[in-house]
Amino acid sequence: MNFELSEANSLLKSSIREFLQQEAPLDKSRPVMEDTEEGFSREIYAKLGDLGYCGLTLPESEGGSAAGAIGLAVVLEEMGRVAFPGPFLDLVLAIETLSRVKDEPASEFLQGIVEGRKSVLLARWETLEDLDGSSLQTRSDQNTVRGTKLLVPFGNSADFLLVTAAEGLALFPRPEEGWKAISLPLLDHAQRLVEISLDAPGTLLCDKKTADTILKEVAQLGALGASALLLGLIEGSLELTLDYLKERKAFGRSIGSFQVLQHRAADMWIRMESCRSAVYRAAWAVENKQNEAPLLVASAKAYCGDSAHFVCGETIQLFGGVGYTWEYDPHIYYKRVKTLEQLYGSTRNQLEAALRSQGI
Amino acid sequence: MNFELSEANSLLKSSIREFLQQEAPLDKSRPVMEDTEEGFSREIYAKLGDLGYCGLTLPESEGGSAAGAIGLAVVLEEMGRVAFPGPFLDLVLAIETLSRVKDEPASEFLQGIVEGRKSVLLARWETLEDLDGSSLQTRSDQNTVRGTKLLVPFGNSADFLLVTAAEGLALFPRPEEGWKAISLPLLDHAQRLVEISLDAPGTLLCDKKTADTILKEVAQLGALGASALLLGLIEGSLELTLDYLKERKAFGRSIGSFQVLQHRAADMWIRMESCRSAVYRAAWAVENKQNEAPLLVASAKAYCGDSAHFVCGETIQLFGGVGYTWEYDPHIYYKRVKTLEQLYGSTRNQLEAALRSQGI
């Protein structure tokens, strides 16, 4: 196993970083999170589509750039660093799901989605517990989908929903009628979580068994992606902290010269580096289909969640009074972390998954 | 509730402290722990008896000094401070048990024990789990006791054993025959834990129901006493630490001037003061038969156990290299803590008991 990024991935890293610095530095993103209804910029997502980022993980044959799990981690790490708003990861997961459903209705319009012109999102969960989605209440036949899905991130902006139903996976174009979305305001004001009640035409893409296999693979990618986002959030937050520690003065010296704060920063750095090791080791295992992938992905998600809570929380503490103001950025990172700890396999579920993967 | 000690208890505190400084400072006690078979000095215990410490909690009518739960805490706190070796708490618990069994065979020789001439110890447990001792295998009729008791602290030195049996509580004078003790060497080299197999004459003092009631009261006193010992161990260990921080030099300054070590010491002090509040609030509640006593005793034992582990462990760390040598004292405190965390209601059991006391 090697931690050096391949040439392709280093290139990917610098391009996405440059793109985000251009299009979505935090000061530009904050108004989008705070003042827009959708909570992200369709324009920027369209550009991401044009540049091939939405199809990142797809094989070239399907118009993707076959960047694999490591490539996905690289991109999401950079997005986390600037707390990039919107459903990018969810979009990738929905696309991955569609591309795995080898079936005409899917690939038919997959192209349009990969190019970012239309958005599709997964509607998996029916309870507050982010579980494997067994015992679904939603029903689907060849022509209609009927049910209520909870926790659809940015669901209100979806042109299509991929809905898990008792019969399998159904594709659901957003209708005029028979679509009711209730927003669930969260601690993280940048989130746009909705509950969606459906009773409208939709197409069943595959049966439950196929759907479960596909969703299990996609869930692994989701957990890996969330870990990479958390790693990026840690990096962004620690960067803020180090700058502040160096410039802020108290008792006639820079506060970064106080040993207690130095050791706190050291602990934050240790977490960051350890998360990086965990994320890229897991990405490598997924990309190379290693047997240890389930253990490593579960470990990465659980550890990155705990670490990000610690690092981004300490950032607020080390900023002191201003760290508690809306104006400064630390709360943006902290709030994002709190959502990611729970979604894509909560820390508790990942810990259990890690044990199971070892037959414990 | 008042945290000032009563005049009587302040007097008690200074007398026992003086006694221990005289008879059992740590440098005198260490050879006793390390080189003697019994692990404590019968001579000193006899003196404690003469001075009335063994009957500390008994009513004057039974030759005790009626110092109550607070008095017991005061004495044990001082004993913890010097890591006083031997089964003092166990002795008090056995005496308390006997005095609660209103029955001739008990009070008959209770006097001799209170005066420290003979020792009696409780043999309660039959498994490694320190539980409430339900489902006992040991059998007793009017004339004999038969069974195996685990975890009898300093059991080898007992002249009498108070044995919990299926039929009730049995008094068991140490015989020539039918007594087999196997020692269970522990992390704490000052401990003398033994497993005792019995098959010899003994007397049933009371039935199971009475025994259970009595042992429940006594167990509460045991948990309170262990908390006080842990508080004392914290005090002794922190005292060592503060002296060392002030005298030891590194990088051309006293190591106590490094902010990281200062804050570590502050955290140790916070634990110590919080344990003191917890122990004396609990002692007050027991002495005044408050309804909240079960919650407060369970809280004190659990919190003092965790805190002592932290404080006495950090003492080793702050001493650096010498903290890991047999010659220096930190390990004496740390090892004693590890035993007390498990006995007299393990931290886990006390946490559960705290919940139960609140109907949770």
Added chain:
Amino acid sequence: RGLTVVENAIFAAETIHAPPIASRVGINLLGPALIHHATEEQRKRFIPKMLSGEEVWCQGFSEPDAGSDLAALRTRAEPDGEDFRLEGQKVWTTFAPWSDWIFVLARTDPDDRYGGITFFLVSLHQEEIDVRPIRQITGESEFGEVFFSGALAKREHIIGAIGEGWKIAMTVLAYERGSMSLAHLARFDHYLKDLVQGVREKGTLKRTDVREKIARLLVEKEILRANGYRTLASLASGQAPGPEASLEKIFWSEYSRRLADGALDLLGLQAQLLVGSPYARPHMDWAQEALYSRAVTIYAGSSEIQRNIISKRILKLPSS
């Protein structure tokens, strides 16, 4: 004669359920300082209207460059005949937007770090004072910035002597740190009940991991209560709170964080839903509390400052 410390804590404990009532700053913080340091006239003038809520008070201590390092404050009090004129800025002033009066630490001597500070009572109803609310990460604006440009500070409203401000401020901070922990306990009792109820409804109260975490929160709450009783006992016996108050500030503020974090862990995403959103806990806004609990380890002397106080003033550890 104002509330006794015990009444003070009881009062706080009783009022804590109600929405933050603006008179709390005056009664809990300025009150004790007046009792210890004010003249009979000053007490007569200010305490009754403070208790009646007729005059609302806020605290003008921190400044943009004097947070943890309070003695670095730079707000100047320039003599103006009998009285003084204030020039400078205060920040993190709780309830500032709704207050009538502010107690201010200002410099009467620029060269004497501690001895150059004086404690003024100043009316906010004057043109030379501008109050701007500050938005917090919860989205609310409970506190604000106060700008003084030649505001009048009357000599007769100086508490203690000129140059005694630091000493008096220490009394205020000690009470803020000490006697409040029982008040917070009332909140914590209430919150822990909601957590237990939430877990029960979720059906996970039987899980041993959940039980251990709740048990620790329950136990630590009792330790906090024991510490609070102890402080109260010593305050009631007449001693002004000393550096020991730092223990309480650290314990209750860090406990409040453990409690909120514990709820977000045990209740999962439900605890992150804002009150009013479907599926949220009906009577407890855990999301806001989780954010608020990040502030309490910062204000009234950060946890780091409290540990400095303990190691220096109680443990007497040497300075380098």
Added chain:
Amino acid sequence: RGLTVVENAIFAAETIHAPPIASRVGINLLGPALIHHATEEQRKRFIPKMLSGEEVWCQGFSEPDAGSDLAALRTRAEPDGEDFRLEGQKVWTTFAPWSDWIFVLARTDPDDRYGGITFFLVSLHQEEIDVRPIRQITGESEFGEVFFSGALAKREHIIGAIGEGWKIAMTVLAYERGSMSLAHLARFDHYLKDLVQGVREKGTLKRTDVREKIARLLVEKEILRANGYRTLASLASGQAPGPEASLEKIFWSEYSRRLADGALDLLGLQAQLLVGSPYARPHMDWAQEALYSRAVTIYAGSSEIQRNIISKRILKLPSS
């Protein structure tokens, strides 16, 4: 040419199960220093016998007043014709009682804190050296004190130039901190297996509190492995380990404490019974490991020293 770093880690990983073999100090610590800094003659003279175990090595760095502050060392090397004579005392010297040679940091210039230190290879088989074992809190005596009273230190056995000792010592310490973590992992895999087995036999493996604690130990072990692979990858690509090695030292040493403490928590009193005592775990001495795990955060640079290195040399935080 000695072991490569990769071989080094693999070797350590393979040998870790065996009882501490005395040649490990030589191979893992001195080995890399010889490869980086020794002359061809010196390598020829020392490496083969080191690998064969014919000559056992120990490390003479720490002194009674130079622990965390290693550069405060005072052992003097006085010129004696071509060679030098050592005067002073070393302490915490692992395997000292069974060693043939010691690599020593000694002062060739009393006035130059760092530049006055030279790295000597010294035979322990001389009258002018007295080795006294030190008893540890485990009761064992794995290490000792070494007293030099005019001991001969040959010029031809100086590694690097006179005054280059500090630089070479840093290489040794970096390897000690870095490349060893994979070796420790082999131990931890073995220990965690025993813990899971013990809990299973105890019948508590289904308890969710037990499961969460074991899961965290499992997860952190994988993080430790990932960090170890990363260091190994960079060492293998030829870079000598830098301050990043501090991360590994902190992580593996603090993990080893969490693991042992976790076992004492989950296995209860059983884990405190010494091996051989009835009811003890048959193949794992948790009591000794619990004590040993208190030492690893102290030796080879305490956790506090490692955090100083990270904040100063990696994060570039200012000195006061």
